[in-house]
Amino acid sequence: GAVVSQHPSWVICKSGTSVKIECRSLDFQATTMFWYRQFPKQSLMLMATSNEGSKATYEQGVEKDKFLINHASLTLSTLTVTSAHPEDSSFYICSAAAGNSPLHFGNGTRLTVT
Amino acid sequence: QKEVEQNSGPLSVPEGAIASLNCTYSDRGSQSFFWYRQYSGKSPELIMFIYSNGDKEDGRFTAQLNKASQYVSLLIRDSQPSDSATYLCAVKRSNTGKLIFGQGTTLQVKP
Numbered sequence: 001g002a003v004v005s006q007h008p009s010w011v012i013c014k015s016g017t018s019v020k021i022e023c024r025s026l027d028f029q030a031t032t033m034f035w036y037r038q039f040p041k042q043s044l045m046l047m048a049t050s051n052e053g054s055k056a057t058y059e060q061g062v063e064k065d066k067f068l069i070n071h072a073s074l075t076l077s078t079l080t081v082t083s084a085h086p087e088d089s090s091f092y093i094c095s096a097a098a099g100n101s102p103l104h105f106g107n108g109t110r111l112t113v114t
Numbered sequence: 115q116k117e118v119e120q121n122s123g124p125l126s127v128p129e130g131a132i133a134s135l136n137c138t139y140s141d142r143g144s145q146s147f148f149w150y151r152q153y154s155g156k157s158p159e160l161i162m163f164i165y166s167n168g169d170k171e172d173g174r175f176t177a178q179l180n181k182a183s184q185y186v187s188l189l190i191r192d193s194q195p196s197d198s199a200t201y202l203c204a205v206k207r208s209n210t211g212k213l214i215f216g217q218g219t220t221l222q223v224k225p
Contacts, residue, residue, distance in 0.1 A: 006157075034212070034213065036215075042217065043202065043215045043216060043217040043218050044158070044202070044215045045215075046212055046213070046214065049212065093157050093158075095213075102146075102148055102160050102163045103148070103160070103204075103213055104160060105150075105157045105158050105159070106157060107156070107157050108156070108157040110155075
């Protein structure tokens with residue numbers, strides 16, 4: 001089945017620094033990957049759609065200059081949280097699908113900004 | 115109105131009982147519906163998907179879809195304590211293909 005790998009699984013950083021999260025599709029090519037964020041006891045909120053070879057499309061209210069997305073190949077998308085602040089602390093999850101099959105999720109990255 | 119609505123629960127059932135989880139959605143054009151299970155601190159994992167009206171069974175799980183009424187449900191038979199988790203209903207938007215999640219229903223199966 002489709003496997004999505006996400007790295008790192010957790011990260012602690014200081015306020016003002018940047019953090020990069022990687023998402024890889026291991027056994028299929030993903031022209032589109034999705035990035036979600038989940039705060040405690042809340043549901044997954046779609047942040048942006050990452051398109052291979054083109055700019056990401058962001059959901060309303062998500063700052064594109066703060067959450068930089070790069071989808072340089074068919075198997076890798078990265079999310080960089082720039083100038084992180086404590087309110088950016090959250091669980092970030094990427095997902096991808098092979099063709100029209102259902103989305104599969106990476107294991108998520110728990111970001112804590114101190 | 116939220117795009118995808120679920121009762122947050124918690125829904126508590128005794129071990130061995132049937133757990134019934136419900137979800138309604140607003141986009142009448144949606145064609146694809148999914149149920150994910152999420153344990154605390156973990157990423158969601160796909161349980162079932164359903165595209166056609168009616169029932170779809172997979173082991174102890176049955177998904178039910180009624181497009182006219184815009185609801186989708188998940189039945190878990192012979193509930194086990196290991197089924198205790200948050201169950202997320204997700205609907206694929208008809209115009210963009212993006213997957214939108216409900217807030218999830220917390221299920222507690224008591225031994």
